[in-house]
Amino acid sequence: xxxxxxxxxxxxxxxxxxxxxxxxxxxxxxxxxxxxxxxxxxxxxxxxxxxxxxxxxxxxxxxxxxxxxxxxxxxxxxxxxxxxxxxxxxxxxxxxxxxxxxxxxxxxxxxxxxxxxxxxxxxxxxxxxxxxxxxxxxxxxxxxxxxxxxxxxxxxxxxxxxxxxxxxxxxxxxxxxxxxxxxxxxxxxxxxxxxxxxxxxxxxxxxxxxxxxxxxxxxxxxxxxxxxxxxxxxxxxxxxxxxxxxxxxxxxxxxxxxxxxxxxxxxxxxxxxxxxxxxxxxxxxxxxxxxxxxxxxxxxxxxxxxxxxxxxxxxxxxxxxxxxxxxxxxxxxxxxxxxxxxxxxxxxxxxxxxxxxxxxxxxxxxxxxxxxxxxxxxxxxxxxxxxxxxxxxxxxxxxxxxxxx
Numbered sequence: 001x002x003x004x005x006x007x008x009x010x011x012x013x014x015x016x017x018x019x020x021x022x023x024x025x026x027x028x029x030x031x032x033x034x035x036x037x038x039x040x041x042x043x044x045x046x047x048x049x050x051x052x053x054x055x056x057x058x059x060x061x062x063x064x065x066x067x068x069x070x071x072x073x074x075x076x077x078x079x080x081x082x083x084x085x086x087x088x089x090x091x092x093x094x095x096x097x098x099x100x101x102x103x104x105x106x107x108x109x110x111x112x113x114x115x116x117x118x119x120x121x122x123x124x125x126x127x128x129x130x131x132x133x134x135x136x137x138x139x140x141x142x143x144x145x146x147x148x149x150x151x152x153x154x155x156x157x158x159x160x161x162x163x164x165x166x167x168x169x170x171x172x173x174x175x176x177x178x179x180x181x182x183x184x185x186x187x188x189x190x191x192x193x194x195x196x197x198x199x200x201x202x203x204x205x206x207x208x209x210x211x212x213x214x215x216x217x218x219x220x221x222x223x224x225x226x227x228x229x230x231x232x233x234x235x236x237x238x239x240x241x242x243x244x245x246x247x248x249x250x251x252x253x254x255x256x257x258x259x260x261x262x263x264x265x266x267x268x269x270x271x272x273x274x275x276x277x278x279x280x281x282x283x284x285x286x287x288x289x290x291x292x293x294x295x296x297x298x299x300x301x302x303x304x305x306x307x308x309x310x311x312x313x314x315x316x317x318x319x320x321x322x323x324x325x326x327x328x329x330x331x332x333x334x335x336x337x338x339x340x341x342x343x344x345x346x347x348x349x350x351x352x353x354x355x356x357x358x359x360x361x362x363x364x365x366x367x368x369x370x371x372x373x374x375x376x377x378x379x380x381x382x383x384x385x386x387x388x389x390x391x392x393x394x395x396x397x398x399x400x401x402x403x404x405x
Contacts, residue, residue, distance in 0.1 A: 041358065042096060042377040045123040046115045048266050048282050052200070053273055055246035057254050057263040057283075064258025064302070066286060069105040077396035079389045089393045093359060093386050097122055097285040097375040101293055102401045104369070109285070113377065119261060121282040122375040125356030128281035129230045130315075131249065131291070133173065133341035136237055137299075137311030138252045144240040148173060152232055155239040162211045164232055167219040172229040173340050174318055178219040180226040182331060185357065185381035192227050199276060201269035206231070206276075223328045223338060227278040230341065234277020245275045256306045257294050259287040279356070285373045292362050292371035295352075315340040316350040333384065335391055351398070357381040363394045368402040 035044045035051065044051065076083045090098065096113025097120070099106060111117055124131075139145045145155075148170040153160050163179035171177045184190040191213045198209040210228055217224075234245055241248050246265045254263060263283040265275035283291075294300070295315065299307030318339035321327060325337040325346035336353075337344035345351040354362035359376025372394050378386055 036358070036381070038377070038379050041379075042094075042113055043115050045096065045358065045375070045377055046113070046120045048123045048280075049121075049264055051266075052280075053267040053269060054264040054282075055244060055267055055273075055275065057246045057250045057259075057265065059260055059262050059287075060255045060258045062258060063260035064290065066101075066290065067105045069102075069107050070109075071107050073100070073108050073397065073400070075396055075400040077393045079392055084393070086393070086397070089390070093390050094377050094379070095359075095374055096377050097373065099285045099289045099373045100397065100401075101289050101371040102369060104293060106286075106289070107401075111285075113375070116375070118286060119284060121261070121263060121284055122288075122360070123266075123356075124281050124283065124288070124354075124360050124375075125279050125358060126227065126230075127288075127354040127356035127360045127362055128276070129227075129278050129341040130354035130362065131253070131281050132230055132234055132237065132245070132277045133315065134253060134291075134295070134299075134307045134311070135245070135248055136169075136173070136233060137307050137314075139237055139241055139248075140311070141308040142241075145169070145236070152236060155236040156232065158207065159211065159232065163213050163215040164210070166215075169233070169236060171219040172233050174220075174320070174323060175223055175225050175229055175338055175341075176220050176323075177224070177226065177229045177232075178217045178222065179215050180213040180224060180228050181216070183225045183227065195228055195231065195276070198270070199266075199268045199280075205270055206268050206274050221322070223322055223332065225328075225332060225338075227276070230278030231276060233341075234275060237277070245277055249281075253291070253306065254287075256304060257287075257290045257301050259290060260284070261287055263287065285375060288362060288373045289371055292364050292373065296364050296366045296369065296371050298366075311340070315342045315344075316352055317344045317346070333387065335388070355387075359383075359386060359390065361390060361394065363398070365398045365402075368398050370398045370401050372397060 073086050076085055090112045096116045098110045100108040149168050151168055152164050167177040180191045183192050195209045197203045198206045261284045266280035267273040267275055295312055298309045299312040323338050326334045342352045343355050349365050349367040351365040359378040361374040363372040
């Protein structure tokens with residue numbers, strides 16, 4: 001009997017151990033979903049450096065001052081048959097951090113997120129693309145990159161024979177590379193999810209994920225939003241400058257605008273480590289507001305031209321019919337156009353915005369002289385209703401500030 005009991009206990013331990021191991025394997029295979037969905041994503045989006053390797057973008061030696069002029073923002077907006085306040089927006093669209101600049105002054109700042117604070121760095125997802133664009137403009141002005149007409153493989157010969165052997169830098173900047181598939185975050189085999197599995201070390205390398213995409217159209221003719229396009233642009237920038245994205249951002253952007261906090265790029269787990277130029281930049285709300293103010297002022301910061309003015313002008317709109325607001329095609333939002341790794345808003349103000357999945361916004365209206373930063377923790381990557389409500393509210397906010405003087 002004692003032997004039977006010993007066998008039973010041993011079998012139970014083995015079963016429990018096997019179950020635990022199976023649980024660990026399940027968590028490893030599904031780590032993306034676990035990290036990116038409620039209730040964990042609000043923590044994840046402010047602690048990405050605890051989950052992936054990272055490279056620091058040091059704050060400026062002399063941080064710039066953001067003048068503060070706090071004021072009540074008593075505005076409302078209409079959505080879904082009802083009238084809502086700014087406080088309602090934060091609850092309804094899961095805002096974690098929020099800042100508003102008007103005429104260069106910080107007029108409003110709030111951190112509704114449970115783990116949010118002025119010093120917290122927020123995962124900005126595809127808003128990273130707009131940072132990459134600014135860095136490319138600087139590299140072009142410096143002469144490190146010859147022209148946007150240069151072919152990608154001139155800087156990235158390791159992409160020879162892939163779908164990126166043919167497209168130009170210009171093609172990738174406007175998301176018209178002709179390479180890749182639909183950016184579908186729910187499809188486990190979509191190019192963006194293959195890229196993310198490579199970054200998190202679950203399957204293959206980042207280079208393999210990039211080379212796996214197929215051509216679908218002639219470069220320069222069709223808009224197809226693709227994080228892999230920007231991943232390649234990041235590699236072009238690193239090859240041309242001899243710097244990592246983090247190093248170049250520190251030297252040519254974060255330092256010059258007087259960032260008050262370190263930022264960082266999350267890196268792939270596997271070697272060689274690589275930053276995701278289309279989705280891994282993490283920064284504070286205030287420093288992102290500084291970046292927005294730089295773009296609102298034509299790339300100039302306190303008299304110094306940091307980003308070329310002509311490059312900022314490109315970011316307001318490409319002037320190409322297939323990239324105008326409402327013309328991006330089936331499956332893409334009707335309220336936006338696209339240019340130079342920015343979403344354009346059209347209209348007389350030619351406002352534009354950086355966007356990231358799960359509700360990250362950098363809304364810039366140069367004519368109204370308004371910059372709005374909104375970080376969020378949406379329950380899903382892409383939600384047209386949440387995006388539409390946020391765009392409506394931010395448009396109302398800009399109108400309110402412009403009318404209020």
